[in-house]
Amino acid sequence: MAVFFGARSSLNRFSFLRSNVAFIRSVVAFPNTRLIFYRKSQTDGSLQVYASKKSSNPRIVYLPLDYNEQIKALLGRWAMINEEATKSSINIRRRLNFTCVFLGMDENPGTKDSVFPEEHESRHLARLTFEKHSGIPVLAVDISGNAEFQDLLDKIIDDAEFTSSITDILNLSPIDAAVFSYAKMYLDWLLKNQFCPGCGSSVSPIWAGTKLQCTNEEKEVGKDGESVFKCPVRRTRVNNVCFPRIDPVIIIALRNSKGDKILLGHNARRKQLDKRFFSCFSGFMELGETIRSTVIREVWEETGLKLKNNIKIIKSQPWPFPANLMIGCIGTTEEGSENNITTHLDCELDHLEWFDANYIADIVYGRPTDGRIKLPQKGSVAFELIKMVTDDCISTKL
Known part of the structure; x- marks a missing residue:
C-alpha cells in the first residue's frame, strides 16, 4: 500500500495537553526535547x-533543546509568556519575535515510525514522563522575525540550510514529510492570521501555539444583564476562527466506460512552465456539498462530462501548500459521453486528452515511452490515483 506524502503518522499529538501549562513548562525544561525551525522566505x-543535506535526500534538523543555552533560554521565556497568556490578554507575538508550536511526542524513538533515525541511538534517549505519558517532545519554531535565532543556527549547525524547494520537500522521508506538513500548516496559519475577524484587534497564539485568542478585553452588558465580551468572536464559547482551518479538495482520476482509456488534463497556469505535465482533476469543496457532489460538479465544470454513479473514495492526503486535505477519488464517465469534452466552462484547463491505459502504465512503471507527457511525482495522491485507475483498467482487460 502506497504511503502518500505527509500521510504517515509519526507523533502522538497529545492535543489534550496543549492547554496544560505545567506540561508545556516540563517540555521546555526537558533536555531531549527537539526543535525544528522554519522561516519566511525573503x-x-x-x-x-x-534541513540537512549531508545525504542524498534532505533531512529535517531536529535540534536537541540543550544543544545551545541561548536557544534553551529563549524557549524557556516562551513557555513563561505562554502561561501568562492563558490568564490575561497579552499578545505573545509582541513580547517575543518568534512563534512556537507544540507538535507532540515521539513515543517510540528509534523504531521505523520514529522521527529520529536509529543511527542517533535514539532508542536509548531519555524520555519525558508526564503523568502516565512519556516520549520525546517536538516543537516547531518560526524564527522569521528573529535575527538572534538565525545567527545562532548559522554558528552551531553545519551543512544545513532553509529550503522550500518542492524537489527537496518531496524527497523528504515519509516521516519527515508528515512532520513538515503538520508543522508548516500550523505555522502558516499563525503567520497569516494576525487580527480578529470579529473586532479587528490583534490575536495571540495560546495553548502552545495551537489556538488564537482575541486580545480585546472590552465588555458590555449582555441580554441577561451579565457582563460579556464586546467582541463577537471572543463572546462565543466555541467558534471556528480560533483554531486552524483545513480546506478539503477533491482530486479524481477518470476512466472511460469501456475501461481502456484514462482522461488527463493540462492546467492552463502551467502553460509557460511545463507543457508536458498532465494530471488528475481537482477542486475545492464548497459549502453544503458532499464529496460526491463536489466530484460531479468539478468534473463537469472542468471537462463537460458526466459521471456514472459508482464514484469511489479511495484515499486522503494532507497537502501543506498551504493547508489542504486532498480527497482522492476514482470515477467513470457515462457511456457515449467521452467525445463531448469541453474546457471553456471554467477555463482552468487548456488541454484534455484520452490516453490509452497501456501507455499510461508504461509511464507509471518507468518503461520507455515517447516522452510526450509527464505525470505527477511519486508519493503524491495524484500519481497514486493514476496508478490505481491504470492498474484497474489493465486488469479488467486481462
Whole structure:
C-alpha cells in the first residue's frame, strides 16, 4: 500500500495537553526535547524548513533543546509568556519575535515510525514522563522575525540550510514529510492570521501555539444583564476562527466506460512552465456539498462530462501548500459521453486528452515511452490515483 506524502503518522499529538501549562513548562525544561525551525522566505514569502543535506535526500534538523543555552533560554521565556497568556490578554507575538508550536511526542524513538533515525541511538534517549505519558517532545519554531535565532543556527549547525524547494520537500522521508506538513500548516496559519475577524484587534497564539485568542478585553452588558465580551468572536464559547482551518479538495482520476482509456488534463497556469505535465482533476469543496457532489460538479465544470454513479473514495492526503486535505477519488464517465469534452466552462484547463491505459502504465512503471507527457511525482495522491485507475483498467482487460 502506497504511503502518500505527509500521510504517515509519526507523533502522538497529545492535543489534550496543549492547554496544560505545567506540561508545556516540563517540555521546555526537558533536555531531549527537539526543535525544528522554519522561516519566511525573503523571495516568495513561503515557509522554509531547516534541513540537512549531508545525504542524498534532505533531512529535517531536529535540534536537541540543550544543544545551545541561548536557544534553551529563549524557549524557556516562551513557555513563561505562554502561561501568562492563558490568564490575561497579552499578545505573545509582541513580547517575543518568534512563534512556537507544540507538535507532540515521539513515543517510540528509534523504531521505523520514529522521527529520529536509529543511527542517533535514539532508542536509548531519555524520555519525558508526564503523568502516565512519556516520549520525546517536538516543537516547531518560526524564527522569521528573529535575527538572534538565525545567527545562532548559522554558528552551531553545519551543512544545513532553509529550503522550500518542492524537489527537496518531496524527497523528504515519509516521516519527515508528515512532520513538515503538520508543522508548516500550523505555522502558516499563525503567520497569516494576525487580527480578529470579529473586532479587528490583534490575536495571540495560546495553548502552545495551537489556538488564537482575541486580545480585546472590552465588555458590555449582555441580554441577561451579565457582563460579556464586546467582541463577537471572543463572546462565543466555541467558534471556528480560533483554531486552524483545513480546506478539503477533491482530486479524481477518470476512466472511460469501456475501461481502456484514462482522461488527463493540462492546467492552463502551467502553460509557460511545463507543457508536458498532465494530471488528475481537482477542486475545492464548497459549502453544503458532499464529496460526491463536489466530484460531479468539478468534473463537469472542468471537462463537460458526466459521471456514472459508482464514484469511489479511495484515499486522503494532507497537502501543506498551504493547508489542504486532498480527497482522492476514482470515477467513470457515462457511456457515449467521452467525445463531448469541453474546457471553456471554467477555463482552468487548456488541454484534455484520452490516453490509452497501456501507455499510461508504461509511464507509471518507468518503461520507455515517447516522452510526450509527464505525470505527477511519486508519493503524491495524484500519481497514486493514476496508478490505481491504470492498474484497474489493465486488469479488467486481462
